[in-house]
Amino acid sequence: MESNNFKMKNKLPLFFLGLSLLVFFASCRDNIFGPNKATIQGVVTDLAGKPIAGAIINGMRKDTLGNMNLVASGFTDNEGGYQLVNVPLCVVILSVQSVGLQTAYATLNLTQKNDHPLINFVLAGHGTIQGRATDNNGEPIKNASVIATRNDTITNITYSAYTDSSGKYALTNLPVGGYNVTTTFTGLKTNTNTTEINAAHFIQDLNIVFEGAPVIKSFYQRDFIASKLALDSVRFAVTTTDSYTSNPNIVWVTVYATIRNSSGYVVKIYESTSTTPSTSLLFNFALPATDLDLGTYSVEFEAEDNDYNRSTTYPATFNIVD
Numbered sequence: 001m002e003s004n005n006f007k008m009k010n011k012l013p014l015f016f017l018g019l020s021l022l023v024f025f026a027s028c029r030d031n032i033f034g035p036n037k038a039t040i041q042g043v044v045t046d047l048a049g050k051p052i053a054g055a056i057i058n059g060m061r062k063d064t065l066g067n068m069n070l071v072a073s074g075f076t077d078n079e080g081g082y083q084l085v086n087v088p089l090c091v092v093i094l095s096v097q098s099v100g101l102q103t104a105y106a107t108l109n110l111t112q113k114n115d116h117p118l119i120n121f122v123l124a125g126h127g128t129i130q131g132r133a134t135d136n137n138g139e140p141i142k143n144a145s146v147i148a149t150r151n152d153t154i155t156n157i158t159y160s161a162y163t164d165s166s167g168k169y170a171l172t173n174l175p176v177g178g179y180n181v182t183t184t185f186t187g188l189k190t191n192t193n194t195t196e197i198n199a200a201h202f203i204q205d206l207n208i209v210f211e212g213a214p215v216i217k218s219f220y221q222r223d224f225i226a227s228k229l230a231l232d233s234v235r236f237a238v239t240t241t242d243s244y245t246s247n248p249n250i251v252w253v254t255v256y257a258t259i260r261n262s263s264g265y266v267v268k269i270y271e272s273t274s275t276t277p278s279t280s281l282l283f284n285f286a287l288p289a290t291d292l293d294l295g296t297y298s299v300e301f302e303a304e305d306n307d308y309n310r311s312t313t314y315p316a317t318f319n320i321v322d
Contacts, residue, residue: 039083047124055096057076057084059073060092061091094108101124129148129197131169143162148182149179159174180193181194193206228294238285238303240255240280254271254303257271299317300315
């Protein structure tokens, strides 16, 4: 029995040694039986076909634990050429980096020693989409949201910006590719465009013109207190803007006055409609005190046209007394 245990103990180290060698050979056939090496070579250029000198080329392989290990490295010459020698036979992930350009990747499976695969890379730069957002009258739209989304199937990365006081915006550091650009501003129609960053157009000018939708431009609150006994009314004058001339489908604009009590509950909704095409519409509201109980109320004004484009609300407060 002791002899058998002694034999088993002596076999265990040999077993683990064999297992380790098997794993090592499976991960990469760079072993003692010969120079199982390959050479990877190619040329790195930009989208215009010009060679990129000084680009860094790295070859990585993944070990059995999932760690990435560097197996080869080099730089491109003045002609954009590179050569990685003595690369072990295995699955190699190549990466190419150059300042100011996007990193490129390639995966290849080296299976034959003395192989010389030719792997060329084209590095793309970063582009910009820029422009100005205005309404139909040419007035700048401040704080409009501009979002660009890649329209390819590789990634769904988005880039965003807001327009400044002049309506200008810029989306920078955009990879080459097609984009859907969505511009939104509360109370105006959402604007959607498509554009592309490519070798010929790294800077794309995209100006945004919002179609007319009713926007509450201003309001005048004449009364802050109304008496029920005196049959008073709380009066407001609301002015909206709308570019009828650019949208013939607009035939009416309605302004809603939503009354809420101090608890926030809606107690009344008044409305006024205009069917007169104009870039400036005036709506007069007289809210009878007799319609409401005593207390403090808030009123929100909201404009809507027949295309169901709505503006933001414009809040105000008033009191109903005896």
